[in-house]
Amino acid sequence: MFQKDTQQALRSLIVLATEQRSIAVGELAKLSGTPAPTLAKVVATLGRHGLVQGRPGPGGGYTLAKSAMEISLHDVVVAFQGSEFVGACIFGQAGCQVKCSVHDPWHDMMNQLFDYLKKTHIGDVVRVGASNFEV
Numbered sequence: 001m002f003q004k005d006t007q008q009a010l011r012s013l014i015v016l017a018t019e020q021r022s023i024a025v026g027e028l029a030k031l032s033g034t035p036a037p038t039l040a041k042v043v044a045t046l047g048r049h050g051l052v053q054g055r056p057g058p059g060g061g062y063t064l065a066k067s068a069m070e071i072s073l074h075d076v077v078v079a080f081q082g083s084e085f086v087g088a089c090i091f092g093q094a095g096c097q098v099k100c101s102v103h104d105p106w107h108d109m110m111n112q113l114f115d116y117l118k119k120t121h122i123g124d125v126v127r128v129g130a131s132n133f134e135v
Contacts, residue, residue, distance in 0.1 A: 006080040008034040009042050010122075013076065016052065017068035017126045022061035049079040068123035077117055 002010075011032040016023060019031075025043065029036040043062055046052040053065045064071065090106045 002077065003081055005038070005042055005045070006077055008032065008038065009046055009076050009080060010073070012039065012042060013046070013051065013064065013068075013071060013122045014125055016062060016064050017122045022055060022059065022063050024061040028062060045079055046076075049075065051075060051079065064122075068126060069121050071122045072118050073120050073122070073125075074114060074117035076122075 012028055012034065015028060015031045023031070025040055026036055028034075028043070029039040032039065034042065043052055043054065047054060047065075050065050051071055052062050054060070054062050088110070090102055091100075
């Protein structure tokens with residue numbers, strides 16, 4: 001359901017929240033199971049959206065730009081997939097001119113998902129131990 005870069009971003013944020021220290025791109029790539037060149041693009045997007053901050057030089061690296069409890073899963077999904085993701089047609093149609101039989105149930109389900117993503121934060125994921133993903 002979520003694009004690969006969204007999944008990589010979520011894993012990277014979980015690592016940063018768990019480690020609670022500045023982590024260089026190479027180490028963050030290894031810990032999150034994301035190739036370093038891909039991770040560089042992911043953290044650039046996260047940085048543009050105010051979710052991580054980078055510090056160059058020795059002892060530098062990436063940290064969360066704010067508390068893990070202030071970064072919702074919704075923030076991350078929207079950063080990578082856009083805010084229109086919630087209203088997206090299951091069949092990829094640009095706009096629903098005529099509602100099909102799937103339209104209303106799909107739209108309701110997507111709204112429930114986005115409500116959940118808005119109220120669930122990176123800190124919640126780390127707190128319940130879901131950060132034990134395998135890379």
